[in-house]
Amino acid sequence: MKPAADRPKAAPLRIERGRRWDHLDLLARIDASGSISAAAQAMGMSYKAAWQAVEAMNNLSEQPLVERQAGGQRGCGTRLTEYGRRVVAACQGLEQERQRVLAQLDRVSGDFDAYYRVIRRFDLQTSARNQFLGRVQSVKKGAVNAEVLLDIGGGDALVAIITNDSVDHLALGPGVEAYALVKAPWVILTTDDGLRTSARNRLCGVVVRCQEGAVNAEVVVELPGGKLVTAIVTNDSVRSLGLEAGARACALIKASHIILAVAP
Known part of the structure; x- marks a missing residue:
């Protein structure tokens, strides 16, 4: 973790800054109610918008944050995974302490850097409905185009064909973290x-x-x-x-x- 003096000043931790709804608040309400429907209603958002937010967060996280479970009003309920609870707990702790000096962040959460990177991924805004975060496994260049193999976790991988110029511009290579966007x-x-x-x-x-x-x-x-x-x-x-x-x-x-x- 960087020394406190070297860190940039922390902005208020709102996952969807500039939007109406806060993904962190949505996760916390799902955890409390065990229902996406109840969480969406409490936040004044539609059931569909809540599900789309959850799906996007699950796709951009190394591990699922929300999972389905048997039971509930619609035949199945929802709950946060243990990883999801740790993310929410870490970020809620930081939200409560954000007015304190940055030198005290280590006391708030030793996992700040790791979990904050997870939350920042949700700020990505594109028109592509499918967004996957992964790591490049291999890059095979041809005369003009390159084949890039991206491990998106859970035993799944995606192959993308892009130009060699794009590979160089994005500095893609084994181990590099990248997003795959698919309409x-x-x-x-x-x-x-x-x-x-x-x-x-x-x-x-x-x-x-x-x-x-x-x-x-x-x-x-x-x-x-x-x-x-x-x-x-x-x-x-x-x-x-x-x-x-x-x-x-x-x-x-x-x-x-x-x-x-x-x-x-």
């Missing part, structure tokens, strides 16, 4: 595990939410490691594939449809 309409869903396609990435799991709109539906697939993939498909596709909560599905993503980013 929901770019995700193809299938219920056939053995289907052969040209898509380099296949992420299989269980459908946990399927919400139909006027024409299209939003389908969320939970992977074995706790990460979530969101796809936008037509309502006809949902019905023909039999997509519903509890059904097994695989998300197919072309390597060229993955955008890589690194924190400044």
